[in-house]
Amino acid sequence: MNSYGNFNSTPVNYMSIGNYGQLGTGTYDPGVTDYFSQPVAQPSWSASFTKPAPSMNSLPSVNNMSPPSFLDGLLGKDGKQGWGDLALGAAKAGLGAFIGMKQYGLAKKQFEFQKDAWNKEYEVNKNLTNERLETRQNRRIAESGATGMKFDDTASYMSKYGVK
Numbered sequence: 359m360n361s362y363g364n365f366n367s368t369p370v371n372y373m374s375i376g377n378y379g380q381l382g383t384g385t386y387d388p389g390v391t392d393y394f395s396q397p398v399a400q401p402s403w404s405a406s407f408t409k410p411a412p413s414m415n416s417l418p419s420v421n422n423m424s425p426p427s428f429l430d431g432l433l434g435k436d437g438k439q440g441w442g443d444l445a446l447g448a449a450k451a452g453l454g455a456f457i458g459m460k461q462y463g464l465a466k467k468q469f470e471f472q473k474d475a476w477n478k479e480y481e482v483n484k485n486l487t488n489e490r491l492e493t494r495q496n497r498r499i500a501e502s503g504a505t506g507m508k509f510d511d512t513a514s515y516m517s518k519y520g521v522k
Contacts, residue, residue: 432445484521484522487520487521488516488520488521491515491516491519491520492512492516492520495509495510495512495515495516496512499511499512
């Protein structure tokens with residue numbers, strides 16, 4: 359006969375599992391209670407075994423559980439996160455997008471203003487430079503009789519050297 363299931367052959371000092379309720383005895387004897395009545399050795403750092411486990415009566419009854427209120431759902435209850443944080447995050451994201459679009463519109467307006475101001479300043483400087491060039495060329499032509507030098511007429515000089 360094989361030795362599977364024959365727990366009587368296992369010595370007691372190996373603390374083998376016998377049948378249900380006979381943990382570590384190695385035999386099936388309903389009268390054995392001495393093993394379970396002995397105090398359990400425990401290390402000094404472990405929790406005490408003298409405190410009983412919490413009873414099922416301390417847990418909330420299924421019949422006494424009420425559906426969560428609006429504030430419980432909003433703020434959360436029993437360590438669970440409520441939907442209020444998600445709603446606040448969505449509102450914050452929407453407001454951020456709205457403010458971003460407003461800032462984009464203001465940036466576009468500012469760019470257009472600066473571009474227009476630059477173009478106006480360029481036009482003023484161009485006209486001022488062309489006026490100075492034209493005046494200088496007219497003076498050269500007027501003084502050419504005294505010096506004997508020959509200069510281009512003002513129109514051809516401006517088409518050649520004027521700012522366009």
